[in-house]
Structure formats: structure tokens, C-alpha cells
Amino acid sequence: MTIDSDSDVTALDRMPASTQSRRRRPEAPAVLRTAVPLLLAIVVLxxxxxxxxPVFMTSANWQNILAQVxxxxxxxxxxxFLIIGGQLDLSVGSLVSLVGVFAADRFTAGWSTLAVVACCLTGGVIVGLVWGALVAYLRVPPFVLTLGGLSLFASLALVIAGSRPIPVEGHLETLGFGTWFGVRLPAIVLVAAMVLLGLGLHMTRFGRNVYALGSAPRAAYLAGVPTRRITVSLFVLNSVLTAAAGLIMTARLAAGDPRAGAGLELQVVAVTVLGGAALAGGRGSMLGTFLGVVLFGVISAALTFLQVPGAYQSLVTGGILIFAVAVTAIADLRTGRVPPDGPRLRRLAAALRVGALLRR
Known part of the structure; x- marks a missing residue:
């Protein structure tokens, strides 16, 4: 991440301190402006x-929706965390596939569940350290870096699996299909993860530093925020969560599928931006992200219940991404957070187009 270039200094950096204070003060209403429309859309749909x-409104169906997402x-x-900190990772879908295939392969080789889980999470830490170090110290653009990772991980998953799913029997069944006090365990895992990570984002010094890093990298550096260390930590956190998601995906599929994570990076960006996170960095909330994820799950379930062909669900994903990015760009232009040409949005669009070509 560049901290000594004028191009990285946002309009917020050049504002007087009093103006910055007035702009940052209404953070809670901004969260509500994002959360209320999402909640209303969930209720109406x-x-x-x-x-x-009528089956749609049952408790069993809502647990199934949360388990699916x-x-x-x-x-x-x-x-x-990454987007608020001004970063992005487009390799998460392929890493999910790679973790699932590796876990299934090691289970087949006779490894214990504890050893496989520990190895997968350690691999997530290593990937995060590599991505974070390249971005923070060598100033490699995360768009291009993780786009290369997308292709690399997808290829490794296909090679390890021999281009076909590897069955997993007798492992991780509880994580994928278990219940706790009558509630689906994946749903509990999702809510617990969102709550804990939300507390870490909104109520700790680390979270405040992430917001500062995304809002004004140079100002954060001059204020004593360890910007490089925070950047590395963000990528490590994201990769560890991705590895955990890969294990959950393997548990739910009862197999390591090298194509299980295809397209997940698009959905992740869509729901995160839909939840109010700004691609320019410095804005977002875990509540908004959670509601964006739930809305995506409700839309997918509604299409199934209304017997809409599955091919149209990809149209919905693309439409959500276009709508969310457009709304975010308009909001950023109104607040003066990014220049009118929107360079980050252009880089994201180009990266996603190249990613689609690589997958083909």
C-alpha cells in the first residue's frame, strides 16, 4: 500500500479537521440508511x-436459508474487513475449492480430522501472509495479485482432485448437518461468526485502525497507525476465514469439489457492497454485510420456491453486483470520497472480466 503518494490521499485528507469531524459524526445514521432498506427488502420478499x-415462512426454511449462505x-x-481497509481479495472462491479438495484428499489418506483442520487453517495463514506482505511491502496491486491467485488455486484444485470430486465419508458430518438445541449448526456458525467479527470491527482499536486505513492511508500512517501490519493482518484474517469456509463447504457437500467455489468471489463482492461497504475504503458495517448475505439467500430461496429456472439465479447475482456498485459509486461521488473517474471501480470491473475469462 502506497502511503507517500498524493494519489492515495483522498478528499477527506485535504479537508480541515472540523469538516472531517462533521462528516464522520453521523456514522450510525449511515449504517441505518443501509440496514433499513435491506431489512425492508427481506421482509417484503x-x-x-x-x-x-406458506412453507417459506417456516422456521425450518429460515434455518435452511442461513445454512445455505x-x-x-x-x-x-x-x-x-478488507474492503473497509481499502483492499480486495478475488481469490477466495478458488481458495475455498482448494481447501476442500486438499481436506478430502488428506481424509482419504487417513489423516485425522484435527490434523486436517489444523493444516487447512495454517495454509490460510500462510496465504494471507504472502498476500499481505506483497501488498504492504512491495506495493503490488491486490486486484492483480489475487486475480492471479484465483487462477493458481483453481488449477491446483483441479490437479489434486484429478478434475473430479473426492468423496468425504465419516468426517465433518456434524459441521455440515448437525444441530444444536434444534437449530442447524451452519446457521449457528454463521450468526456467531458475524457477531464476533462485528464486535471486533466496531468495538476494538484494530477495527478503528481498519476504518482509518481505508479512509485516509497517509493520514493514518502519520497518526501512528501501523498501516503495513494492519494490511497484513487483514489478509491473514480473510484467508483464515476462507479456509474455514472451505471446510464448511466440504462438510455440506460431503466431498471436495474442485469447482465448488467457482463464482463465489462475485457473490462475495456483491453482498458486501450491497451491505454498504465502499470500494474506495473506509465505509461499511458487519450488520450491513449480514443483511446483504441474508437478502441474497432469501432471493435464491424465493426463486426456488417460485419455480424460477436455476439459470436465472446468475442473472440475479450479476444484477445485485451492478446495482450495488452503481449505488456505492453515486454515494461516493456525492460525498467527494473518490474522483469522478472512479479508478478503483474501473480496476475492479477489469479484474472481474479477466477472472471470468480465466474460468472459461
């Missing part, structure tokens, strides 16, 4: 789907 099919939600939580 749920009521309509329930009117068409558990992997997406954990990935989105890590991406929320």
Missing part, C-alpha cells in the same frame, strides 16, 4: 414468497 408458498457469509465477513 419473504411475505410475498410466503403468500405464494453460511459459506458466503463467512467469506463476506472477511471481505468486509
Amino acid at each position: 419473504s411475505v410475498y414468497s410466503g403468500a405464494q408458498n 453460511c459459506v458466503l457469509g463467512i467469506l463476506a465477513a472477511g471481505q468486509t
Whole structure:
């Protein structure tokens, strides 16, 4: 991350301190402005789907929705930290596939569950350290770096699995299909992860430093924030959460599928930006991300209950991403947070296009 270049100094850096204070003060209303429309959309869509099919409003269906979006939600939580800190990781979908394939392969080789879980999480730490060090110390653009990781991890997953799923029998069954006091365990994991990570983001010094880093990197550095260490920590946190999501995906599929994570990076960016996170950095909330994930799950479930062909769900994902990015860009232009040409948005669009070509 560049800290001594004028191009990295946002409009907020050049404002007087009194103006910055006035702009930062209404943070809670900004969260509400994001959360209320998302909550309203969830309620309206749920009521309509329930009117068409009463099963939609049952407790079992809502637990199933939360279980279905558990992997997406954990990935989105890590991406929320990154985007608020002014970073992005486009390799999460491929890393989920690689972790799942590696775990299934090691289970087949006779490894214990504890050894496989520990090895996968350690691998997540290593990937995060590499990404973070390259971005923080060598100033490699995270868009290009993680886009290369997307292709690398996807290829490794295919090579290890021999281009076909590896069955997993007798391992991680509780994590994928277990219940606790009558509630699906993946749903509990999702809510618990969101709450704990939300507390870490909004109520700790680390979280405040992440907001400062994304809002004004140079000002944060001059104020004594360890910007490089924070950047590395963000990538490590995100990669560890991605590894955990890969294990949950393996548990739910009962197999390590080298193509299980295909397209997840698009969904993660879509729900995170839909939840109010700004691609320019410095803005976002875990509550907004959680509601964005739930809305995505409700939309997918509603399409299924209304017997809409599955091919249209990809259209919904793309539409959500376009809508969320457009709304965020308009909000950023109104507040003067990014220049009118929106360079970060252009880089993101180009990276996603190249990622789609690589997957083809």
C-alpha cells in the first residue's frame, strides 16, 4: 500500500479537521440508511414468497436459508474487513475449492480430522501472509495479485482432485448437518461468526485502525497507525476465514469439489457492497454485510420456491453486483470520497472480466 503518494490521499485528507469531524459524526445514521432498506427488502420478499408458498415462512426454511449462505457469509465477513481497509481479495472462491479438495484428499489418506483442520487453517495463514506482505511491502496491486491467485488455486484444485470430486465419508458430518438445541449448526456458525467479527470491527482499536486505513492511508500512517501490519493482518484474517469456509463447504457437500467455489468471489463482492461497504475504503458495517448475505439467500430461496429456472439465479447475482456498485459509486461521488473517474471501480470491473475469462 502506497502511503507517500498524493494519489492515495483522498478528499477527506485535504479537508480541515472540523469538516472531517462533521462528516464522520453521523456514522450510525449511515449504517441505518443501509440496514433499513435491506431489512425492508427481506421482509417484503419473504411475505410475498410466503403468500405464494406458506412453507417459506417456516422456521425450518429460515434455518435452511442461513445454512445455505453460511459459506458466503463467512467469506463476506472477511471481505468486509478488507474492503473497509481499502483492499480486495478475488481469490477466495478458488481458495475455498482448494481447501476442500486438499481436506478430502488428506481424509482419504487417513489423516485425522484435527490434523486436517489444523493444516487447512495454517495454509490460510500462510496465504494471507504472502498476500499481505506483497501488498504492504512491495506495493503490488491486490486486484492483480489475487486475480492471479484465483487462477493458481483453481488449477491446483483441479490437479489434486484429478478434475473430479473426492468423496468425504465419516468426517465433518456434524459441521455440515448437525444441530444444536434444534437449530442447524451452519446457521449457528454463521450468526456467531458475524457477531464476533462485528464486535471486533466496531468495538476494538484494530477495527478503528481498519476504518482509518481505508479512509485516509497517509493520514493514518502519520497518526501512528501501523498501516503495513494492519494490511497484513487483514489478509491473514480473510484467508483464515476462507479456509474455514472451505471446510464448511466440504462438510455440506460431503466431498471436495474442485469447482465448488467457482463464482463465489462475485457473490462475495456483491453482498458486501450491497451491505454498504465502499470500494474506495473506509465505509461499511458487519450488520450491513449480514443483511446483504441474508437478502441474497432469501432471493435464491424465493426463486426456488417460485419455480424460477436455476439459470436465472446468475442473472440475479450479476444484477445485485451492478446495482450495488452503481449505488456505492453515486454515494461516493456525492460525498467527494473518490474522483469522478472512479479508478478503483474501473480496476475492479477489469479484474472481474479477466477472472471470468480465466474460468472459461
